[in-house]
Amino acid sequence: xxxxxxxxxxxxxxxxxxxxxxxxxxxxxxxxxxxxxxxxxxxxxxxxxxxxxxxxxxxxxxxxxxxxxxxxxxxxxxxxxxxxxxxxxxxxxxxxxxxxxxxxxxxxxxxxxxxxxxxxxxxxxxxxxxxxxxxxxxxxxxxxxxxxxxxxxxxxxxxxxxxxxxxxxxxxxxxxxxxxxxxxxxxxxxxxxxxxxxxxxx
Numbered sequence: 001x002x003x004x005x006x007x008x009x010x011x012x013x014x015x016x017x018x019x020x021x022x023x024x025x026x027x028x029x030x031x032x033x034x035x036x037x038x039x040x041x042x043x044x045x046x047x048x049x050x051x052x053x054x055x056x057x058x059x060x061x062x063x064x065x066x067x068x069x070x071x072x073x074x075x076x077x078x079x080x081x082x083x084x085x086x087x088x089x090x091x092x093x094x095x096x097x098x099x100x101x102x103x104x105x106x107x108x109x110x111x112x113x114x115x116x117x118x119x120x121x122x123x124x125x126x127x128x129x130x131x132x133x134x135x136x137x138x139x140x141x142x143x144x145x146x147x148x149x150x151x152x153x154x155x156x157x158x159x160x161x162x163x164x165x166x167x168x169x170x171x172x173x174x175x176x177x178x179x180x181x182x183x184x185x186x187x188x189x190x191x192x193x194x195x196x197x198x199x200x201x202x
Contacts, residue, residue: 014055020064023052027075035082046083053084058095065096073097 014022026049036042053061065073073096080092 014052016056016060016063019052019056019060020067023049023064023076024068024072026052027072027079030079030082031075035079049079049083053080053088053092058091061092062095062099066100 026045029045030049035046056064065076068076077093077097080089084092
């Protein structure tokens with residue numbers, strides 16, 4: 001960061017909390033009295049503020065700015081625009097206001113991504129649960145289907161056995177019918193012979 005004034009060695013090694021305290025004091029003074037360059041005292045105050053900013057690195061400036069209230073931030077930017085060179089002021093704005101907004105956007109993006117990941121994980125869990133239910137139903141279906149196939153095969157075999165048994169019974173009945181007719185013929189012949197013998201005997 002470039003400033004136009006000579007840097008005090010003591011301010012170079014200033015603690016960040018002490019630097020913040022001094023900056024806030026300067027902001028209060030400028031807010032009450034305005035930023036004036038008409039007197040030697042006013043110029044010295046401006047130089048002191050420039051030294052406070054110029055001897056701090058951007059990390060310190062950002063930490064101090066981030067800890068300020070919204071009203072203090074506005075005053076800080078206003079004083080910077082009134083006391084620093086255009087280049088230094090532009091860089092300060094980049095390292096404070098814009099950086100805060102960028103950090104906020106990053107945090108919002110992180111939260112959004114986190115929410116989206118939670119939503120995706122939830123959907124994946126729901127899908128896995130549905131797939132698990134589907135697999136269980138499919139296994140049950142195939143188990144029942146295989147059982148029905150076995151039962152169907154068994155019924156077919158029994159049906160073939162019954163058909164064969166029926167065919168055997170048909171053949172047996174056919175044979176028995178033939179024997180019955182033969183027996184009837186034999187009985188008829190026997191009665192005829194009996195009647196003949198009876199006639200001869202008389």
